Amino acid sequence: MKLQNKARQHWLVGSVLLTTLYLPSVAAEVKLNGFASIRGTSVSSDGGLAPYPNYEEGELSFKTESLFAIQASADLSEGLSATIQLYGDGANDFSVDARWAYISYQLNDTHRVSGGRFANPIFHQSEYEKVGYAHNFSRLPKAVYIGFDFSTIEGIALDSQYNIGDYNLQTKVLYGSWAGESFSAVTNNFVDFGLNKIMSGNATLAGDWWQLFGGVFAAEIDGAVIDSTTVFPLAAGGIAFATANGATAAQVADFKNRLSWDKKDALYWFSGFAVDYSNWLVDFEYVDYGVKDSTDAINTSWYLALGHRFDNVVVTIHTEDYAQKADFDFLNGVTHPVLLATGKGIHNAFAQREFDGVGLSVRYDFHPSAAFKADYFKGTDTRAAVGDYQMFSFGIDLVF
Numbered sequence: 001m002k003l004q005n006k007a008r009q010h011w012l013v014g015s016v017l018l019t020t021l022y023l024p025s026v027a028a029e030v031k032l033n034g035f036a037s038i039r040g041t042s043v044s045s046d047g048g049l050a051p052y053p054n055y056e057e058g059e060l061s062f063k064t065e066s067l068f069a070i071q072a073s074a075d076l077s078e079g080l081s082a083t084i085q086l087y088g089d090g091a092n093d094f095s096v097d098a099r100w101a102y103i104s105y106q107l108n109d110t111h112r113v114s115g116g117r118f119a120n121p122i123f124h125q126s127e128y129e130k131v132g133y134a135h136n137f138s139r140l141p142k143a144v145y146i147g148f149d150f151s152t153i154e155g156i157a158l159d160s161q162y163n164i165g166d167y168n169l170q171t172k173v174l175y176g177s178w179a180g181e182s183f184s185a186v187t188n189n190f191v192d193f194g195l196n197k198i199m200s201g202n203a204t205l206a207g208d209w210w211q212l213f214g215g216v217f218a219a220e221i222d223g224a225v226i227d228s229t230t231v232f233p234l235a236a237g238g239i240a241f242a243t244a245n246g247a248t249a250a251q252v253a254d255f256k257n258r259l260s261w262d263k264k265d266a267l268y269w270f271s272g273f274a275v276d277y278s279n280w281l282v283d284f285e286y287v288d289y290g291v292k293d294s295t296d297a298i299n300t301s302w303y304l305a306l307g308h309r310f311d312n313v314v315v316t317i318h319t320e321d322y323a324q325k326a327d328f329d330f331l332n333g334v335t336h337p338v339l340l341a342t343g344k345g346i347h348n349a350f351a352q353r354e355f356d357g358v359g360l361s362v363r364y365d366f367h368p369s370a371a372f373k374a375d376y377f378k379g380t381d382t383r384a385a386v387g388d389y390q391m392f393s394f395g396i397d398l399v400f
Contacts, residue, residue, distance in 0.1 A: 028077075034070035037132040039373075039395030041065045046387035051355060051379065052142060053183045053190075054091035063090030065139060065393060067130060069099065079106035087130070099152055112159045120153045121172055121202055123270040123287055124213045132397030136281070136314045136363045138375040139393075141303035143320035143355070144270075144287050150178040150195055166207065172215075173201045179222065184230055186349050191229055194222030195266065202270075214271035221291055223261030231259050231295055234349065238342025247336045255339045258330050259346060264294045281307035281316070295343070297324035297351030312365040319358045324351040355381040359391075370398035 042060045043050050050057040055064050067089035074082045085100035102116030119127040128134045129145055139145075155176015162169040175198065182193035202215025239252055247255075272285035283305040290298035300323050307316035331343045357379025364372045374394040381389060 028074040028082075030072055030074045032070065032072055033400060034068065035131045035133060035397070035399045036068040037066055037395060037397045038062070039065040039132075039138065039393050039397075041391065041393040043389065043391050045381070045389035047381075047383070047385040049383070049385040051381050051386050051389050051391075052147065061090075065395070066090045068094075069130065071100070080104070081106075089130075110160055110162065113156065114159070115156045117152055117154045118157060120148075120151055120176075120178070120198075120217075121174075121200060121215065122148055122151070122217065122268055124202075124204070124215070124272060124285055126151060131399070132373070133369075133371055133399045136307055136316050136373075137305075137318070137359075137361050138373045138395070141305070141318060141320040141359075143301045143322035144285055144303050146301075146322070147183075149180055149182045149190075149193070153178040153195070153198060155198065168206045169203065170206075171201070171203045175199055177219075182226075184226065186230060186234075186352075192225040195219040196222055209275060209277040211274040213273070214269070216267070216269040218268075219266045221261050221264050221266055221294075223264065223291075227260050227262050231261065231346065232256065234346045235259055235342055238338060238345070242336050242338035242342070245336075245338055247339060251334075251336050251339065255334055255336075255343065258293070258334065259295050259343060261291050261294045261296065265292045266290070267292060279309040281305070281309065281314070283307075283318075293330045295330070295346050295350050297326060297347065299324050314363040316361045316363070317358070318361070319356070321356040323354050323356075326351045353381070353383055355379050355386075367398075369400060370396055372396055 040060055040062045041055070041064050043055045043057050045051060045057055048057060067087070069085055069087040071083065071085040076082065081104045083100055083102055083104065084098060086096050087099035088094040088096045098117070100118050102114050102118045104112055104114040106112050121127050123144060125135065125140060125145065129140055129151065132138070153176040155174055157172060157174035160171045177194070177196050177198055179194040181190040183190050196219060198217060198219040200215065200217030202213070204211055204213040235256070239247070239255070243252065266289070268287070268289035270285060270287040272283070275282040284302070286302040288298065288300050290296045301321060303318055303320035305316055305318035307314055326347055328344055328347060331340060334340045334343060357377055359375055359377035361373065361375040366372055372395070375392070377391040379389055381387060
């Protein structure tokens with residue numbers, strides 16, 4: 001699956017470069033820009049396990065949250081443009097990836113259509129989540145922006161902008177797919193995973209000092225690997241015991257279908273608001289997501305932040321909560337008691353991870369294109385291997 005993903009990436013990059021280089025009689029104006037974060041991060045937990053993937057517990061690391069990206073945009077005239085973004089981060093040993101590679105056409109003053117690989121707007125700030133300079137946190141609150149592996153997708157998108165009196169409305173709709181690896185908190189490992197038939201839509205309504213936003217995306221899960229490597233192995237013992245105690249082949253087949261993720265529907269949605277008034281800043285976002293009719297637990301997470309701007313310094317305090325609620329409706333109709341108990345146990349395993357905490361962040365804009373940030377976060381994770389944990393970081397976010 002990873003090889004297939006790389007091949008698709010190379011095809012997309014090649015398409016963008018060919019469009020840029022070989023359109024006849026077009027003198028393309030190419031603009032280069034980018035962003036970077038150089039940050040030292042220290043994480044410690046009572047249980048000895050870092051609360052998030054790729055973080056090093058007990059050490060000060062300048063690798064985990066450091067990253068860079070360079071972006072080339074070519075204006076091919078008459079509304080056509082091509083964009084490619086090369087990205088690397090410490091979590092992946094600074095291996096360079098073509099994170100974006102797409103072509104856009106400006107249909108008119110209101111609508112722009114794009115095709116290729118681009119950011120997946122899972123939640124409100126997902127499209128610029130990696131650009132630390134764009135927000136006041138050292139990292140966006142993990143309860144919401146936990147680091148989805150499908151942060152970029154391949155597909156087609158329509159961006160629109162409307163002026164409605166004193167207000168501005170921005171919308172985005174897209175269709176696409178994604179294939180790669182995703183982290184499982186049940187096994188603490190990455191597994192092959194995919195999202196097919198992604199359909200997404202979001203909108204932001206803004207006034208002079210406020211924003212209201214919301215969005216949704218749905219997809220069909222390509223989960224054959226997570227079924228075979230995680231879900232079904234967890235159920236194997238219970239199925240064997242149930243079979244020994246009278247469970248029929250039909251009951252077992254029905255049970256496995258209920259547990260399975262493959263071909264099931266995933267639904268993600270978000271809503272929230274932002275205020276920037278008289279140097280006071282308030283941000284709130286609530287998200288809800290999960291794989292329907294499967295062992296997956298529905299995530300209901302949020303964060304609330306209050307900040308104040310003192311000239312070129314912004315101080316922000318925030319609280320966040322990542323919760324998973326058990327819902328055994330997917331087991332309705334399972335009559336064998338051993339299978340029912342097994343299904344509930346597996347569902348509880350997928351719902352085991354919850355965390356919350358509070359953080360303090362300070363941003364100092366010492367340069368028109370760079371900001372120094374420092375933050376402290378204290379949280380609690382329900383996994384015994386993590387428990388109470390603390391994070392401290394400092395560094396520089398910049399754009400160029």
